Amino acid sequence: MKSSTGEHYPALDHIRGLAAFLVFTWHFLHQSPDGPVPYGFVPALPIFSFLDEGITGVSLFMALSGYLFAKLLDGKQVSYLPFFANRALRLLPLLLAVIAIEACRRDLAGQPPGEYFTRVGKGLIFPTLPNGGWSITVEAHFYILLPFLLMTSRRFPFAPLLFIAAAILLRWALYVHIGEVQSAAAWTIIGHVDQFLAGILAFHLRAYAKDRHWLALAVLVAFSVFFWWFDAAGGFYQLEHYPSPHPIWIILPTLEAAAYAFGIAYYDTSFSRKRTSLPFKILEKAGAYSYSIYLLHLFFVMQLAAFINTNVMNISNFYVACLWSGLCFMATIPIGYLSYTCIEAPFLRMRMRYTEPASAVPTPASGRPAAV
Numbered sequence: 001m002k003s004s005t006g007e008h009y010p011a012l013d014h015i016r017g018l019a020a021f022l023v024f025t026w027h028f029l030h031q032s033p034d035g036p037v038p039y040g041f042v043p044a045l046p047i048f049s050f051l052d053e054g055i056t057g058v059s060l061f062m063a064l065s066g067y068l069f070a071k072l073l074d075g076k077q078v079s080y081l082p083f084f085a086n087r088a089l090r091l092l093p094l095l096l097a098v099i100a101i102e103a104c105r106r107d108l109a110g111q112p113p114g115e116y117f118t119r120v121g122k123g124l125i126f127p128t129l130p131n132g133g134w135s136i137t138v139e140a141h142f143y144i145l146l147p148f149l150l151m152t153s154r155r156f157p158f159a160p161l162l163f164i165a166a167a168i169l170l171r172w173a174l175y176v177h178i179g180e181v182q183s184a185a186a187w188t189i190i191g192h193v194d195q196f197l198a199g200i201l202a203f204h205l206r207a208y209a210k211d212r213h214w215l216a217l218a219v220l221v222a223f224s225v226f227f228w229w230f231d232a233a234g235g236f237y238q239l240e241h242y243p244s245p246h247p248i249w250i251i252l253p254t255l256e257a258a259a260y261a262f263g264i265a266y267y268d269t270s271f272s273r274k275r276t277s278l279p280f281k282i283l284e285k286a287g288a289y290s291y292s293i294y295l296l297h298l299f300f301v302m303q304l305a306a307f308i309n310t311n312v313m314n315i316s317n318f319y320v321a322c323l324w325s326g327l328c329f330m331a332t333i334p335i336g337y338l339s340y341t342c343i344e345a346p347f348l349r350m351r352m353r354y355t356e357p358a359s360a361v362p363t364p365a366s367g368r369p370a371a372v
Helices: 010-029 046-052 056-073 080-108 113-122 134-155 159-178 182-187 189-204 213-233 248-270 278-288 290-299 301-312 318-348
Strands: 030-032 076-078 355-357
Touching: 010 030, 010 046, 010 056, 010 248, 010 278, 010 290, 010 301, 010 318, 030 301, 046 213, 046 318, 056 076, 056 134, 056 189, 056 248, 080 113, 080 134, 080 290, 080 318, 134 159, 134 189, 159 182, 159 189, 159 248, 182 189, 182 248, 189 248, 213 248, 278 290, 278 318, 290 301, 290 318, 301 318
Parallel strands: none
Antiparallel strands: 076 355
């Protein structure tokens, strides 16, 4: 996670790699309701429910985004036009390549292009972009809100809590009006704004998470048990039916936000030394290439699971399937490296600096920093 300022945070790469693994494993396990691992399976150990319901990795990604941008922009004056240009250079080249590849795949399959490109056009606002691109739409909406969110959180440190409360009320109103809120909570900024905001708040309160090992363990256990209940109750697809009418979707994004934001702040502040053992190096590499892994893995992950299940061994056992997913995920890292090198890196070299220390900005007679 090396930014245009040259700052690099290996610990946050570990978290990003973990988030990518959660999403990868979810698709590996559940190519259909029946397999390789049926939706109805519930692991005996609660912590494994994060793999069984690995779409929660997207929520972890988004909490990390809020934390990271609060960290990168803390105490600095920001020029937002270069910021938005940099985000476009970061996200659009690979996304456009994926859109083109998917268009070619559909054309070879004889599918008419009209509906597909209509969905791509709607993807600026709605969660309709291919291969997980819906989450890029959510991120883009967050970037639009970011200047306002950072400004208010600097002036009022607990402003994110007010915005999170407003998001909960909005989801409750949608639930009352429509009868379900999973669609908005899972796929749009209406649900995921909690995670961005919690990430920003966690950065500003990170000192309270540092070295709180017992508290971190308690949060992990409590959230694991809750998530095990969610998985056992039906999870993403089988909580009564899809989209689920269960009211848990009003607060599920908030619970994910609180647990993940605290975990990110704890890990970032409590383990300052760079970790060089093999598992952490793998996670760091996976995190560095996670955007490529995330957008490209849906081209092959389900077919890979089906091939192993049919031609190598039966992987209907959840734990066996998770081991295979880990091996396949590691084998995907070189693909991510090639994609990063050939598609992402050339455009990343075009990024411009968009921050400077607040002290470097001339101050007028009023004593307030001049606008950048």
